[in-house]
Every structure is written in C-alpha cells, then in structure tokens.
Amino acid sequence: MGQFILRRVGLMLITSICLTFIVFFLTNLFPNLEKLAKTQGNFRMSEAEVTSFLEDRGYLQPLPIKYGQWLGVLPGYVIEGKDGTIRGKCIKPGMQAEDAATFCGVLQGDWGYSTVFKDDIGKLVLIRLSLTGKLMFWVMILMIPSALIIGILAGMREGSRTDRTLSTFSITTTATPEYVSGVIFIAVFSSTAFGLKWFKGTATKAMEDANFENFFLPVLTIALYGMGYIARMTRASMAEVMTAQYIRTARLKGVSFGNIVVKHALRNALIAPFTVIMLQFPWLLNGVVIVETLFNYKGFGWVLVQAAGNNDVELLLAVSAVSVVVVLLTQLISDIGYVYLNPRISVS
C-alpha cells in the first residue's frame, strides 16, 4: 500500500509540473504579455515601450529559465532597467536590492505578487480558498445525504413508480447546468417580477455573514447539478445489490424489507457512489467558478475568472496549481478509499 501511494504521489508531482508548465507557456505567449504590459502601464504604449517594460520586469527571459525561477530552482532575476531602477523577482516593493533572497519561488513558499489585486498571492489564495471551502462544505452537507437517499429509495424497488419519479428528477438535475438553474432560481425566488422575495440574489454579504437567506441559493445551485449524477450511480449500484443472491436468501429467511435494505444491502451499495463522490470534485470546481460569478461571491472561482481575464500570470499559475492538486488528491483518495471499502480489490 505504501508503495502504491508513493507511486501515485510521484505521478501527481509530474502531472502538476507538466500542467503548470503548460499554463506558464500559454500565459507567457507574446500577445498575452503585451496585453499585460498595456493594462499595467498604459494603453497607448508604443511597441518599443512595451518591449522595454517587459524586459525590465524579466518577462522576456527564455521560458525554461522563467519557469525555473517561478519554481524556485533557479535564482530570481535581477535586472537594471533602462530607467535606472533595479528590479528583481525577489525584490518586493519597498525593499533594498541587497536584502533580497537569491531564490524565491514556489519551493520557498513564495507564490509571487498579483498584478490585479496588488497583494501577496499566497495570502490572497488562502483567504479565497477558505471562502470557497465554506461554500463547498455546505454543498457537501446538502448534496451527499440527499443524493444517497434519492438513489437508495429509487434503487430499492427497481421499476416502481417511486423509482421512475426519482430517476426523472435526477436526470433533470444532471441536465441543468449551474448557469441555467442559478438564473432560474434567482428569477423565481429573488426577483420583483415573480414577487417571491424569499432569498437574496447575490451572496456578496455571505462572505462575512452567511445565513440561510443569502447563502442557500448558491449552495443549492451547485449541489443540484452534482446530486443527480451521484443519485443515479447509487441507484444503479443499489439495484444491482438488490438482485444479489444473499438478498434473496435474507428475504426467504423472513427478514423484513427495511432490515434487508439497511443491514444487508446498504454497505455494499455505497462502494461505487463513494468513488463517484470523490471524482465529482473536479466538476464541482467548475460549478464553483460559475456560481461564484453568478452570485458575486468572491471566492476561489471568482479569483480564477479575474486572474484569467486580466492575464495575471503568477496568480493564474497559483490558481491552476491549487486546482490541479485538488483534483489529483481527490483521485488518490478515491482510489485508496475504494480499496479499503471493497475487499475484492487489492492494489497489486
């Protein structure tokens, strides 16, 4: 088991290095840098000014060297600009050139400086992640129990009317992307046109003070899209377990239907949904971006949109590194959990 985890972690590291390099490459293409220079400086810069702006800030070094500096395996650049000021990757605003460290990259815990938010990225991402964490926590609280209950109720008696109704419901939720359900919810529950002003249409206030009124709609919107898929998986696995031999034996023995479901079927039926729940995380990340934009909740997804829209290179890299690690970690957890839950599978 130890070796298995070690191998997976190694693979994870390679994957995240490859992915951040791709992001690095795409954000450092010249038109993108030009856009960055023009938004940072002014929009009327001539081509020569753009070049010198980028050169002074180390953007025009060869790609592998820049990437090495970002990672923290190569010493950060120190460039004396054409205007006479000395700029370096490790020289923070208000710092003397002599005091700066030689290496300052991700390995040293320095994620860089955001050009959009004018703030330290490590701190920024951490705050935004905690806000998104709050959102995700409530999504999980709402989504997992309801999805499992729907799936179990539907799979208990395959083909019954309950099954048909609940299956149609779960298909409908999987067919409703967040931007559709969110728009419908806001229109119905918080607009003046329908007159039901039950909830708030924005969740900006929920960042400090989340309550049912301003936080329920975003949570429901994300939860609903993921719910249908998990419910369908649970239903399929429950229906399969209910046709197994040992369930028939229990029935013939005279065990009540409720007892069969709770004591005999449930544990085996929950193996497959567990992995699915874990693999849902990457999809939830998408939902988070959409919902945070829609409800103006300034969390991680909102930062992603801001960073990408303004080509904030280092912030984008940090965001993609974090999301890639989240995705790969959940895959790892799902694999390990699967082995523990299912005695028929071994890692070797």
Next chain:
Amino acid sequence: MEALTWAEILSRMFYQLIPVWIALIATFSISIYYKRNLGLYGKLFDSPIGMIGFGIVLFWAYVGFFAGAFDMISTHDPLSQVSGMKNKVPGTPFRGAEEGDYAFYLLGGDHLARDVFSRVMDGASIIIVIAPLATLFAFMVGITLGLPAGYYGGKLDTLLSFVANLILAFPVILLFYLLVTPEIRMTGLPQYMAIFLFSFPILFFAVLINTRFYIEPKKRNILMIIIVGLLGYLYLSLINEPGSKVTIFNTIDGFDVPGGLLTVFVSVVFVNSPTVFRIVRGLTLDIKTRDYVSAAQTRGEGAWYIMLWEILPNARGPLIVDFCLRIGYTTILLGTLGFFGLGLDPESPNWGATINEGRKLLSIYPHPALPPAFALLSLVLGLNLLADGLREESLKD
C-alpha cells in the same frame, strides 16, 4: 394596440412553430409505422422515455433547421435593436410596426431592445450544428487513439493515458480562459491545434478503407481518392484562414469559418476527446479478450483490421449512448463559453451569451434570461432521456 395575454402568446408561438409540428408528426408517424424494420432506431419507439427524449431533441433540431436554413420560425431579426422595446415584457406590441412586420415581441425585448423569441429560435440553429459536429470530431480523435492504446497496451498506452489524464486534470473553465482569448488566436495556436486534431478523421477513414479493401486495390484506390480527397479539401479549407498564421492554402480555401468559431470548436473537441479516449480504451481492453478477436488473429488479420472491423462494431452500443450524452455535455460547455463571454461573438444569439446578458438585470426583468435557459435545459434533458432510452433498448437483447 393591446398587449397580449399569456394564452394569446402561447397560441401565437404555437402557430409560429407550425412547420416544426408538421415535421415532427411526419417523422414520428413514419418511424412508428416502420419501426420493426429500423433496427435500434426503431426500437427507440418502444420505450416511452426514449420517445420523449427523441421528441425534444428532434423539436430543437427542426427549430434550428427551419430557423437557420429557411428563416421561418423567428418573427424579427435577432440582431436588430428597436427603440422603445427595451426590457419590454412578453406580448408587448411592436412599436412603429409597418406593413410586413410582426406586430408583437412574443417573449419581450432584452436590454438592447432585441426580440427574445427570435434570439432563442435562431440560437437553436447554432447549437444543433456545432454541438453534434464537435462531438463527432472528439469521437474520431478518441477512437483513433483509444483503439491502439487498448489493443497494443504497453508504452503507447501509458503515454496516451498520461496525456489524457493530464488534460482531464485541468479545470475546464481555466482551459477555456487560456485557449479562447483574442490574444491566443493571434498567436495561431488554435489553428495549429486544429491541424493536429482535425487530421484524425482523415486518418481514421483512410485506415478504415485500406484495412477493408486492401485485397481489392482498384476499389480501394477509387474509394480512397474520393473520400480522402473530399475530407482533405474540407480539412484544408477549415484550417486555412486568410489574414492569420495559416495562409499557405489560400488558393484552394473553399470557405471561411468566422473568427472565434474555430477556436471554440477546437477547444470543445480538445476537452471532450480524452474522455472518449478513456471509454474506447476501456471497451477495447474488454472486447479484445473475446473469442472472435482470437479467431481473427488466428486467421492472420492485421491489427488495424481487427480494431476497426472487429472491435469497434462490437463497442457501438455504449458508444452510441455516450455520443448522445456527450452532445448534451458539449451543449452545456458551449453555453458555459457563452456565459463567460468567450469565443463566439457576444452579439450572436447563442443561448449561453443570451443568458449571460439577461442575468445582469435578472432581479428586475427576468424574462430575457429565462427562455434561453429553459431552451438549453430542455435540449440537454432530451438528449439525456434519449441516451437512457437507447441504453435500455440496447440492453434488452
């Protein structure tokens, strides 16, 4: 003139959609009458869920067809802005209507005073062309790479699976934000990706024909020239665009894909193909242990013949089901792109962009955002139900 009541709005919309109803009834009655001779498609009409799903999908397909090809369904020009119609509620009389103008905005006007009903109907014609086509391309790429990965295994499989997992580990929205920007389009990167991705269908058909007819070289050569020539012409026209990085084929460029559309198309194919690859690879791993594959191997058939003519036809059931689901997913992706204002021209009536524009005034005027939202929802729901019906029917035998 009086504003319309909801009953009048609905009946007028029903009247406007008459060509669609006629086409739907015709298709359904013919299909049900001949359903015993139509294979899997005919069996679809035995399952109520499949029939409902197929009905919804066909409804939007016909709406897109009639609105796009004959300009029939919509009542106004989806782009024209009419003063005095801004944010008007459904059923408002058209201001300053002249002879020949439709007298009402059936579903109201949006924040730029355009007709919501016409925008939704014309939006269907964009979706029903791009979504299935992009899905088809993703399937070509996924199949062409997934078959050898599953069949040969080994280093090739490890490498391809690693790349597929790499793309899948990317959050889709981040990828879109990186690929679908005007700056990236300037570098020509989407076109290079198009050159790579769109060569797979040609490769696929070339190998398909060669493996089947290599014993009859004459027949093979004729077929090869016709099909590969045609595809090659389409391919070169598709990747070539005057005024961009790829202009060497300007002389034979048959048509131009409007700016941004190619980028959207490429990104959607790029995002979808790793999943298709994984499905095809899994199916191949399963099927290659069957007896008929061993029989073909013993007969001395080539590896590609076995993959394309023995394994692929036997994997068609799950692939067809996934194809329907994936069109729905592509529709959602296209909507996401529109929602973030990426790629397609924000003026164009695609549903995602219309939802995005409508959401800005959502709490006061919900009517411009709701129709495209329900349209997208119903199309994806229809595709999901269709896939469910197909799965049920294909499992029966």
